[in-house]
Amino acid sequence: MHEVTILVELVKMVEEAAKENNVASIDTVIIQIGQLSSIVPRYMREYYPNTTEGTILEGSKLKIEMIPGNGLCHHCDKVFNVAKNKGKCPICGADDWELLSGREFNLKEIVVTENKS
């Protein structure tokens, strides 16, 4: 049910942006999910229609972009996918690395129609 709580936050954020930008209707909401965040894209899609019901987001599409969980190896300076390589650099085998990306959960952009002024 974790995804529902997070979707509620997303709805609030989109509503705010819609108000600020004089939006008439929302066509698509584009979000970014890091591969290493605890958010499951499948559940986001599944709960999206219910969570957005009765809001300006109702009927809109949800587009999800995944951000890879990449780490930078401190030994050989190679960038590698942390999840695929189970937390070890595939080149030199070191487990001394820093995370570059993969924890994100962002509202990237919204595709809208505007109110005619």
Added chain:
Amino acid sequence: MDELKVIEIKKSIYESNDVEAAKLKKDMKDKHVFLLNLMSSPGSGKTTTLVKTIEELKSEMRIGVMEADIDSDVDARTILKTGVKAIQIHTGGMCHLDAPMTKEGIENLGIEDLDMAILENVGNLVCPAEFDTGATKNAMILSVPEGDDKPLKYPLMFEIADVLLINKIDVIDIFDFDIDVIKKRAKRLNPDIKIFPISARTGEGIKEWTDWLRSEVKFVKESN
């Protein structure tokens, strides 16, 4: 057909919570109250640890407790027996507390007459780690029966915790739990984490843990 327009936003979905959390953190500092956010999975001995901690400290400082749960008030009633102020916060099905809910809890509890407020978060190692409550410090409990592999499975929790309490240390001999391994795994995620092995049942390690709390409460009390 109306023309479609793209509005770029590029904001973290946690941002509004982070803003509220920062406000609450400052407010607590200004009022000289230490707010502890205590997190763990269900059954790790959170409430028992809390009772032991309160018993150790209640004669020297004023403590208030907020018990967060999806439903029921069993935990708040247990805490009330220690003689300190306690309220129950129902999250209404939510798996964690966020900063606005914590703020509301603080208002209901009333902190003007307190030195330390403790928030017992919902039993869960995932969601509470993602939402900053605005607490001065975060502590987490991991109990021996849960296993020493938990930093590998729930890294974010270990990254955001200032303190790791390893509870139920009195039964370590009957479990496959390596204290050096857990320390290494936790420190790798968070080099600054303080680790206290404790037993809420026997009282082992409680002094070291409460000494840390004492110095933190004193620091908040004396800060400008």
